[in-house]
Amino acid sequence: MLIGIDLGTTNSAAAIWQEGAARLIPASADGALLTPSAVSCDAAGATWVGTPARDRRAAHPADTATSFKRAMGTNTLFHLAGREFRAEDLSALVLRALVEDIAAETGTRPTEAVITVPAYFNDRQRKATRQAGELAGLTVRRLINEPTAAALAFGLQDKGDREPFLVFDLGGGTFDVSIVEMFEGIVEVRASAGDNRLGGDDFDRALIALTAPRLDPEGRLAALPETRREALLARAAERCRKALSSAVEADFTVTLDGETQLSVTVGQDEFEAASAPLLDRLRDPIVRALRDSDIAAHDLSEIVLVGGATRMPAVRKAITRLFGRFPNAAVHPDHAVALGAAIQAGLAARDAALDEVRITDVCPYTLGVEVAEPSPHGGLQKGLFSPIIERNTPVPVSRVQSYSTLSDGQKQIEFGIYQGEAREVARNIRLGEIRIPVPARPAGEVDVDVRFSYDSSGLLEVDLHIPLDDSRHNLVLLDEEDREGPESLAARREALAALKFHPREDAANMALLARAERCYEDHIGPVRQNLGRAITRFTGILDTQEPRLIAEARERLSAQLDAIEGSAPL
Structure with a gap:
């Protein structure tokens, strides 16, 4: 069985392609469609994964790991209850939990998977993700970029052609943008860019810094062990940030001993002001993707939001200001990537329902x-x-x-x-x-x-x-x-x-150049001069080895020759 998995920083999800549609698989323990990317251990050797591990973090912060996706491909070690784990090991435990959920739901244990990665993951990070899949007992058929997977989920809703659109993917720990176009069943990624150190976790830290001066004037938090203090603040910040997604103000509350509470009220406006440096960082990857794709912002048909952190009003307002229009929130921000991974699994399995769909990606x-x-x-x-x-x-x-x-x-x-x-x-x-x-x-x-x-x-x-x-x-x-x-x-x-030939060796390009040279020989004066410059431009574009530029240049030169030869006297 081939499945699709969104291996996220904060939450992960699994989906399958079945009967011509992608379907998310609920966790067998609580029926939730999202599994927290969390692992916790105890001294007796027991291991918790998902919701139980996340809930255990407040009481046992030193023995619980979250956001370990940010350490993929590094030498960072996580020490949990006397045991050492790499990020790949912890990710493998999350993947194994998802596999168990699918086995419980379908009665069949998956053996192969398509796993999503941030578009801006480098070679080491991609290798680490693949290794995590193998440690979980899966053959990783393909790694697919998260915004590309989201574009599949968004673009195949009606299977219609779509002008270039931008997928804005802000998750718990990473930020990606991709510019995608759909035509005649082809999903073409034109450009991707991102920031592997920007996500909801960073906005949580901004909340903590904002509330610190008012939250604990008596210094009771400072008396706690560092790991315990950080865990309590992180959980309070996450709850407050999510509450601010639907309210103009929310309480940032830390419970110390089951009874004593430290609380401060935070408004959306002050949170947005505190997050300004993070919001500013959203701009550079967008500009880079637009520049690389040679597409102007006003030519984008949609701005599609993906990732749980895009629920923040501050983020949506920043996007609206950047593009001068409201973004599209039609796809589920937490589900789109996993659903897209399942669609890619269907493509890899050559499902008949996806026969006419093709996907092209880019080298990030x-x-x-x-x-x-x-x-x-x-x-x-x-x-x-x-x-x-x-x-x-x-x-x-x-x-x-x-x-x-x-x-x-x-x-x-x-x-x-x-x-x-x-x-x-x-x-x-x-x-x-x-x-x-x-x-x-x-x-x-x-x-x-x-x-x-x-x-x-x-x-x-x-x-x-x-x-x-x-x-x-x-x-x-x-x-x-x-x-x-x-x-x-x-x-x-x-x-x-x-693909291993220079565009100068392509038969169509060689034939067009030969035609242009003959036309050059047949004419004199301004026609010859203009044609000489056109031939020089075309050979220069051939040397770029860029198929899109070459196709456009070939069309221009061919049209110029048609105009010259069509105007020749009888």
């Missing part, structure tokens, strides 16, 4: 290699990042760049392979390396063509070609750490092989 981070460049003051400036596949490039994709030797008699070149956006590779994520021999020649005489080919499941294939001696080298980097069978891997590499 730039992929490139480490290079050195001559310094203006002599010598070499090392450790620089040279992009090959830019962020928000549609996948699958294949791109090539050329590099040259920098030293006389150089006998080898080492390419470090990185993921990120920083100019210095030290600030990016290192994925691997490849070292190859090169003919010993004077500096700059040996070129190496480096081709990156990348697919939606995280396979990165690196091909290197030295034209001087026609030698070739290859390296394959897998998000799954090469866990899948050789037949599946071979099929994926074969699919990427079809």
